[in-house]
Amino acid sequence: MDPAKHAVHGGDFFRAIGEEFEDLSRSGAVVSADVLDAWYDPSPQAVEKVRLWLPWLMRTSPPTHGEGLRRVIARSRGIPEESILLGSGTSSLMYLAFPTLADRGSLAVLLDPMYGEYSHILERVVGCRVVRHELSAAEGFRPDPDRQAADCRDASLLVMVNPNSPTGSGLDAEGMERLLSLLPSGCRVWIDETYVDFAPEGWCCERIAARDRRVIVAKSMSKFYALSGLRVGYLVGDPEWIARLEPMSPPWSVGLIAQVAAVEALRDPDYYAEARRITEEKRVGLARELASLPGVEAVYPSVTNFLLFRVGRPGAAEIVRRCRELGVFLRNCDSLSPRFRDDHLRTAVKDDEANRRILEALRLALG
Numbered sequence: 001m002d003p004a005k006h007a008v009h010g011g012d013f014f015r016a017i018g019e020e021f022e023d024l025s026r027s028g029a030v031v032s033a034d035v036l037d038a039w040y041d042p043s044p045q046a047v048e049k050v051r052l053w054l055p056w057l058m059r060t061s062p063p064t065h066g067e068g069l070r071r072v073i074a075r076s077r078g079i080p081e082e083s084i085l086l087g088s089g090t091s092s093l094m095y096l097a098f099p100t101l102a103d104r105g106s107l108a109v110l111l112d113p114m115y116g117e118y119s120h121i122l123e124r125v126v127g128c129r130v131v132r133h134e135l136s137a138a139e140g141f142r143p144d145p146d147r148q149a150a151d152c153r154d155a156s157l158l159v160m161v162n163p164n165s166p167t168g169s170g171l172d173a174e175g176m177e178r179l180l181s182l183l184p185s186g187c188r189v190w191i192d193e194t195y196v197d198f199a200p201e202g203w204c205c206e207r208i209a210a211r212d213r214r215v216i217v218a219k220s221m222s223k224f225y226a227l228s229g230l231r232v233g234y235l236v237g238d239p240e241w242i243a244r245l246e247p248m249s250p251p252w253s254v255g256l257i258a259q260v261a262a263v264e265a266l267r268d269p270d271y272y273a274e275a276r277r278i279t280e281e282k283r284v285g286l287a288r289e290l291a292s293l294p295g296v297e298a299v300y301p302s303v304t305n306f307l308l309f310r311v312g313r314p315g316a317a318e319i320v321r322r323c324r325e326l327g328v329f330l331r332n333c334d335s336l337s338p339r340f341r342d343d344h345l346r347t348a349v350k351d352d353e354a355n356r357r358i359l360e361a362l363r364l365a366l367g
């Protein structure tokens with residue numbers, strides 16, 4: 001990945017596996033905690049359907065604009081079909097949508113720290129002026145709606161990830177309601193809800209986005225539904241705005257395997273509710289163990305499948321390097337905030353064996 005051309009992301013573990021996929025059994029030897037993919041498999045009924053029909057699914061053109069998947073999303077999320085736009089992951093939808101939401105020179109507010117793709121696309125692709133709303137470490141990086149709204153006084157766009165990455169915390173339903181009531185009427189709000197299904201019930205704003213013209217929700221099916229490799233995501237917004245985007249959205253952008261798996265996943269809410277419950281248990285355990293490691297100075301509160309923590313010497317970059325030698329890939333968060341200086345790491349919450357390896361690698365690296 002060339003940082004001059006793209007935002008910095010995790011995913012370096014593919015170098016250890018082999019970027020030309022010669023021997024995928026190597027995936028068992030690495031702990032890919034530098035990306036936030038689910039530690040669990042997709043719903044067994046999704047896996048079974050794909051397994052049963054794989055060659056046919058591989059050679060067949062999918063429904064052109066994912067008509068059936070869109071209907072299933074609408075039914076399962078309780079929103080009108082006309083408020084949904086599908087894409088091959090929310091990443092591709094960002095590149096379609098932002099040029100219609102912001103102009104060169106217009107003012108956009110981002111969070112600090114925050115997922116890096118947004119500053120890349122708004123500053124470098126669209127050419128916005130970007131102001132970063134600083135979340136306070138002392139408050140566990142939880143947004144304060146009043147302070148946030150004050151920073152949006154002159155902005156035409158607020159972009160937030162809720163719950164946020166890399167912090168894991170965010171605004172609950174009450175906080176979001178307050179923020180929306182305080183924002184100036186000319187300011188649109190993009191809420192990236194990639195991790196919202198890990199959070200307590202009631203945080204999701206999809207229904208608000210379907211009725212409030214100012215609000216757009218970006219919903220990835222990568223992480224919570226364990227479909228990162230398939231690339232499925234959607235936007236929820238005002239039907240008029242969605243209708244303006246539709247002619248620009250390419251045909252067959254969501255592959256057939258992805259459409260079938262996503263439909264089956266949405267039909268299996270009980271499986272994912274259990275995955276969420278177990279993820280919470282594992283996160284609480286991992287946070288406790290991390291906090292007890294000498295050299296870990298703070299572990300921040302999280303409602304997601306990942307944890308942000310602050311480290312002292314030998315510094316985040318060196319710790320990442322040492323862990324890598326042990327097959328454990330963690331994320332150095334320097335690129336996610338101008339305030340981070342070789343002192344913040346993020347780890348995904350994984351299964352018990354991988355979490356044990358993460359803790360052991362960190363113990364050695366910090367020592």
Ligand SMILES: Cc1ncc(COP(=O)(O)O)c(C=O)c1O
Pocket residue numbers: 036088089090091092115161165192194219220221222228231232233
């Ligand atoms: C906050 C956030 N938004 C969006 C994405 C991209 O998601 P997708 O797989 O839907 O493109 C990621 C991926 O890591 C993410 O962390």
